[in-house]
Amino acid sequence: MSALQDSVTRAPAVAAVPKGNIALGYLTSTMVVILLFAVPLFAKNFVIFQMTIWLIYAIAILALNILTGGSGQFSLGQSAFYALGAYTSAILMEHFGVNYVLTLPVAGALCFAFGFLFGLPALRLSGIYLALATFALATAMPQILKLGVFEHWTGGVQGLVVTKPDAPFGLPISQDVWLYYFTLVISIVIYVFAVNLLKSRTGRAMMAIRDNEIAASAMGVNVSLYKTLAFGISAGTTGVAGGLGAIAVQFVAPDGYTIQLAIALFLGMVVGGVGWLPGSLVGSAFIVFVPNLAEEVSKGLSGAVFGAILIVVIFLVPHGSRQVAYKIQDIVRKIRK
Amino acid sequence: MQQTDVARAKAPLLAVRDVSVVFGGIVALNGVSFDMHRGQILGLIGPNGAGKTTLFNCLSRLYQPSKGDILMEGDSILARPAHRIAEIGIGRTFQNVALFPNLSVLDNVRVGTHSRTRSNFITDSIRPPWVGRAEAATTKRVDDILGYLDLREVAHVPVAGLPFGTQKRVELARALAAEPKILLLDEPAGGLNHEEVYGLGDLIRKIRDDRGITVLLVEHHMGLVMSIADHVVALNFGRKLAEGTPAQVQSDPDVIKAYLGSKDA
Numbered sequence: 001m002s003a004l005q006d007s008v009t010r011a012p013a014v015a016a017v018p019k020g021n022i023a024l025g026y027l028t029s030t031m032v033v034i035l036l037f038a039v040p041l042f043a044k045n046f047v048i049f050q051m052t053i054w055l056i057y058a059i060a061i062l063a064l065n066i067l068t069g070g071s072g073q074f075s076l077g078q079s080a081f082y083a084l085g086a087y088t089s090a091i092l093m094e095h096f097g098v099n100y101v102l103t104l105p106v107a108g109a110l111c112f113a114f115g116f117l118f119g120l121p122a123l124r125l126s127g128i129y130l131a132l133a134t135f136a137l138a139t140a141m142p143q144i145l146k147l148g149v150f151e152h153w154t155g156g157v158q159g160l161v162v163t164k165p166d167a168p169f170g171l172p173i174s175q176d177v178w179l180y181y182f183t184l185v186i187s188i189v190i191y192v193f194a195v196n197l198l199k200s201r202t203g204r205a206m207m208a209i210r211d212n213e214i215a216a217s218a219m220g221v222n223v224s225l226y227k228t229l230a231f232g233i234s235a236g237t238t239g240v241a242g243g244l245g246a247i248a249v250q251f252v253a254p255d256g257y258t259i260q261l262a263i264a265l266f267l268g269m270v271v272g273g274v275g276w277l278p279g280s281l282v283g284s285a286f287i288v289f290v291p292n293l294a295e296e297v298s299k300g301l302s303g304a305v306f307g308a309i310l311i312v313v314i315f316l317v318p319h320g321s322r323q324v325a326y327k328i329q330d331i332v333r334k335i336r337k
Numbered sequence: 338m339q340q341t342d343v344a345r346a347k348a349p350l351l352a353v354r355d356v357s358v359v360f361g362g363i364v365a366l367n368g369v370s371f372d373m374h375r376g377q378i379l380g381l382i383g384p385n386g387a388g389k390t391t392l393f394n395c396l397s398r399l400y401q402p403s404k405g406d407i408l409m410e411g412d413s414i415l416a417r418p419a420h421r422i423a424e425i426g427i428g429r430t431f432q433n434v435a436l437f438p439n440l441s442v443l444d445n446v447r448v449g450t451h452s453r454t455r456s457n458f459i460t461d462s463i464r465p466p467w468v469g470r471a472e473a474a475t476t477k478r479v480d481d482i483l484g485y486l487d488l489r490e491v492a493h494v495p496v497a498g499l500p501f502g503t504q505k506r507v508e509l510a511r512a513l514a515a516e517p518k519i520l521l522l523d524e525p526a527g528g529l530n531h532e533e534v535y536g537l538g539d540l541i542r543k544i545r546d547d548r549g550i551t552v553l554l555v556e557h558h559m560g561l562v563m564s565i566a567d568h569v570v571a572l573n574f575g576r577k578l579a580e581g582t583p584a585q586v587q588s589d590p591d592v593i594k595a596y597l598g599s600k601d602a
């Protein structure tokens with residue numbers, strides 16, 4: 001039987017989340033947001049800085065989630081889009097004196113275009129082959145950034161130092177606190193946009209492709225358009241995260257954006273739960289804080305400890321934090337009854 | 338101008354002209370021609386491997402005929418990519434059910450409206466009021482169809498867990514959501530029990546009568562085809578064997594021979 005005839009309702013490559021469950025309820029969301037706004041009142045500057053990084057990686061993981069959870073495509077090349085966003089912000093700020101806020105939409109738009117164009121040839125690939133192509137992109141990016149021709153702009157191997165912005169309007173808060181709130185607001189906006197997107201006509205078309213390409217095209221969905229669009233949207237969102245990252249860390253250098261970052265983001269998505277958007281926060285916490293934890297357990301073997309923790313987590317909850325969240329939801333329902 | 342309109346109204350809604358499809362060495366369709374007229378229920382019969390699904394896949398532009406043409410309201414569809422077939426009013430179901438397993442019934446059917454709606458990813462993300470209103474209108478239309486096919490109760494259930502018969506109704510609902518002029522049904526009775534099959538026959542007729550949809554029905558179940566089709570085309574080994582009213586085709590010696598010679602008739 002041909003693949004066409006055999007288009008039975010088979011399990012898709014990505015065990016995805018039913019669409020109604022991609023986000024948190026209003027009440028839970030509000031509580032999380034209040035908590036996030038309240039944290040700087042209690043925390044030290046260093047913790048606040050770490051939380052900013054946490055939010056930034058959560059945006060990048062959310063972006064990957066739109067691609068994989070939404071459209072069913074894989075990417076190990078997110079570090080390349082992140083780097084492009086970071087360098088765009090850094091170069092605009094340091095060479096052209098552009099305000100840091102304005103560099104973010106530019107980084108997003110540029111990465112969207114780049115991701116869309118990359119997605120075009122990638123259309124011919126699927127699954128593991130697509131992952132390989134994006135892997136190639138991730139390995140190439142740091143070397144491209146070191147190239148002599150771009151050195152005047154990128155600073156070559158040295159990278160660029162980025163000026164940390166002060167709080168505006170003479171607000172009496174530290175740079176770190178300001179940056180945290182700035183990142184938090186952008187994260188919330190991106191999160192809301194992503195939830196809207198996945199619940200819209202565009203999002204449904206992407207998920208239809210993820211579940212069954214042939215049926216999707218019979219319904220009038222332009223499969224290649226929506227697949228590349230998913231790449232573009234994911235890359236653009238990652239670019240904004242990269243730009244924010246450059247501003248927060250005050251530094252960009254090629255070796256900050258190796259394949260390791262791409263793998264970390266991928267891990268974060270899996271630990272958070274593929275297709276479950278709030279899981280991006282959990283996944284990000286995993287990749288930001290667990291390595292520190294591992295370091296505390298054993299300096300020399302921190303990598304091994306991290307690996308062991310990862311294996312335990314994947315073994316206990318293969319569907320990531322989303323599985324835990326559903327379990328809790330079930331228990332809460334039972335208690336209410 | 339008027340004359341061409343008149344000509345169009347008289348012309349067949351869908352014309353299959355001398356269509357051949359070859360896979361490697363196998364000739365799956367060999368010079369098949371027939372017309373479909375508005376409001377007809379046309380039954381396409383033939384033993385397993387006769388080429389019925391292949392013909393459907395040509396009509397949905399999943400397969401490219403090596404010869405011949407297919408005209409919808411007088412215009413060739415062969416220049417269109419597969420995703421631009423729904424918009425000219427050709428809708429279909431699949432022999433083995435091809436739904437979106439992780440999506441709810443509601444969302445499966447909403448995807449069916451894709452070719453009849455417009456949006457872009459930017460406003461879909463920002464969701465201004467007019468996008469919300471358009472979504473509400475879509476949901477309303479989809480809800481009507483769910484009611485029509487008795488699917489409201491499972492609207493929010495992911496389709497993967499539903500019984501096969503219900504999945505087939507979801508597929509029908511999804512096809513109707515695209516407001517087709519022609520509905521291609523590939524073995525809709527497959528996997529249904531005796532009672533369900535006759536319910537299905539009534540439903541197909543009802544859809545034609547209520548919505549004025551022309552139906553191309555591929556079916557193994559002879560009883561069903563003969564009871565609801567206005568016109569029957571019989572295929573065997575990729576060739577048209579006979580064509581006519583159900584009674585004519587049923588008494589055709591070639592058809593009888595083809596069916597007696599085949600175990601799955």
Ligand SMILES: Nc1ncnc2c1ncn2[C@@H]1O[C@H](COP(=O)(O)OP(=O)(O)O)[C@@H](O)[C@H]1O
Pocket residue numbers: 002003004005360363364365383384385386387388389390391392
């Ligand atoms: N994609 C394909 N590749 C090769 N052969 C095919 C393909 N699709 C159909 N065929 C062959 O074409 C013939 C007609 O098949 P099909 O149209 O599925 O018959 P039916 O639907 O009438 O049972 C069969 O011999 C089948 O094996």
Ligand SMILES: [Mg+2]
Pocket residue numbers: 389390391432
């Ligand atoms: Mg068939």
